[in-house]
Structure formats: structure tokens, C-alpha cells
Amino acid sequence: xxxxxxxxxxxxxxxxxxxxxxxxxxxxxxxxxxxxxxxxxxxxxxxxxxxxxxxxxxxxxxxxxxxxxxxxxxxxxxxxxxxxxxxxxxxxxxxxxxxxxxxxxxxxxxxxxxxxxxxxxxxxxxxxxxxxxxxxxxxxxxxxxxxxxxxxxxxxxxxxxxxxxxxxxxxxxxxxxxxxxxx
Numbered sequence: 075x076x077x078x079x080x081x082x083x084x085x086x087x088x089x090x091x092x093x094x095x096x097x098x099x100x101x102x103x104x105x106x107x108x109x110x111x112x113x114x115x116x117x118x119x120x121x122x123x124x125x126x127x128x129x130x131x132x133x134x135x136x137x138x139x140x141x142x143x144x145x146x147x148x149x150x151x152x153x154x155x156x157x158x159x160x161x162x163x164x165x166x167x168x169x170x171x172x173x174x175x176x177x178x179x180x181x182x183x184x185x186x187x188x189x190x191x192x193x194x195x196x197x198x199x200x201x202x203x204x205x206x207x208x209x210x211x212x213x214x215x216x217x218x219x220x221x222x223x224x225x226x227x228x229x230x231x232x233x234x235x236x237x238x239x240x241x242x243x244x245x246x247x248x249x250x251x252x253x254x255x256x257x
Contacts, residue, residue, distance in 0.1 A: 097153060100194060102201045105147035105159065110138040112156045113149065117184045126219055128248075135182060144168035145181070148201055150194045158185040158194040162202045164209050171217045171240065171252055178206035178257075179215050183225065195228055203232075207257050214257060217242065217250040229253050 105113060114136040121127035121135050134140075141147065141161045145168050150158035160183040163172065172179050180202045185194045206214050215237065218225055233255055240252040 100150050100152040100157065100192070100197060102148060102150050102197055105138075105142070105149045105156075107139075107142075109147075109149055109156050109159075110142070113147065113159045114138045116156065116186060117159060117182055120184050120187065123187075126221065141168065141182070146205065148198060148205075150185075150198055152189060152192075152194070157189045158183075158198050160184070160198045160202060162205055164206065164211065170244070171215050171242065171250075173215075173240070176210075176212040177215050178202070178209065178211040178213070179217075181216070190224075195225070196232070199228065199232060203255070203257065212257055214255045215240070215252060217252050220249065220251055226251075226253075229255075 117138075118127075118132050118136040122132055127135060138147065144166050145161035145163045148160050148162055149156045161168070161181045163179040163181060165175065168181070170179075180199070183195060183198060185198075203214055214234075216229070216234075218229075234253040235255070237252040237254040240254075241250060242252070243249050
């Protein structure tokens with residue numbers, strides 16, 4: 075809102091200032107095919123820029139259509155723009171870290187660097203937890219790169235604990251940590 079001399083005079087004379095609408099809070103919902111290019115660019119871009127993925131894995135991160143068939147794609151929107159995404163795995167072979175039908179997993183959690191620190195990652199994780207509970211799953215498991223320390227702090231705040239006996243390597247030189255939360 076532009077502060078003009080008239081508005082300032084109104085405030086001094088006791089007039090009520092004009093209300094300035096705050097931006098709407100972020101929302102979470104299912105991704106639609108129109109979101110896929112944004113999810114692909116965001117996910118592959120963040121992993122590439124933070125040197126968290128090989129060229130081979132970048133191709134998998136950009137394959138949103140492929141993971142849409144094996145998971146629920148969930149996005150966070152802020153002012154209509156996709157600012158975060160995650161793939162929720164309730165069944166099937168996309169989880170790789172799940173060991174039984176009562177486990178769910180999420181993968182490829184990503185938040186636009188421009189809005190980090192605003193609770194977007196937590197909003198997406200909580201949505202995954204709620205959906206897993208609603209689907210009757212008893213545990214949420216996830217695997218993460220040891221370098222993703224901000225994500226580890228988030229998981230700890232939400233009650234996840236390490237499950238080191240399930241740590242794994244998708245290929246030599248890539249060692250992933252496993253976290254679990256009883257639902």
C-alpha cells in the first residue's frame with residue numbers, strides 16, 4: 075500500500091487505515107499433469123544445483139510422468155505457483171525402502187529455494203503422514219542422503235528416528251540413511 079500524505083493525515087486524525095490483504099497461506103493438493111513440467115524442473119534443478127544427484131539420477135528426478143504412475147504426487151502451492159513437491163508411496167515398488175504393506179514412504183521431497191524456511195517442507199511431510207494414516211499404514215519410512223542436513227532436522231522435529239539397520243546403497247558410492255516414524 076502506498077503511504078500518501080492523505081493516508082498519513084487520516085491515520086493522525088484517527089481514521090482507520092485501509093486493510094492490506096496478506097498473501098494467502100500455502101496450500102497442498104494433488105499434482106495435475108499441468109504441474110509436471112514445474113515439478114520436473116524444480117526437482118532436478120535443486121538436486122543438480124546442490125550437487126545431490128548424478129546425471130543418471132537427474133533423469134529420474136525429471137521423470138514426473140513415470141513417478142506419477144507409481145506414487146501420489148503432492149504439491150505445495152503458494153499464490154497459485156508450485157513451490158514444493160513430494161512423491162508419496164503407499165504401495166508398489168517405487169518405495170525401495172519399504173519392507174511391508176503397513177509401511178508408506180515418500181521420495182523426492184523438494185522445496186523451491188526462494189521459499190525455504192517458510193514451512194513448505196513440513197507442510198508436505200505432514201500431508202504425507204496424514205494420507206498414510208488415512209490409508210491404514212502404520213509406519214512412514216524414508217531414505218535420505220547424508221548431506222541433506224536441513225531435511226534431517228525437519229524429520230527430527232516431526233518425530234522421525236534413524237533406522238540404521240535399513241540404510242542402503244542404490245549403487246556403489248551412494249549411501250542412503252533411513253528414517254522411520256510410527257504412525
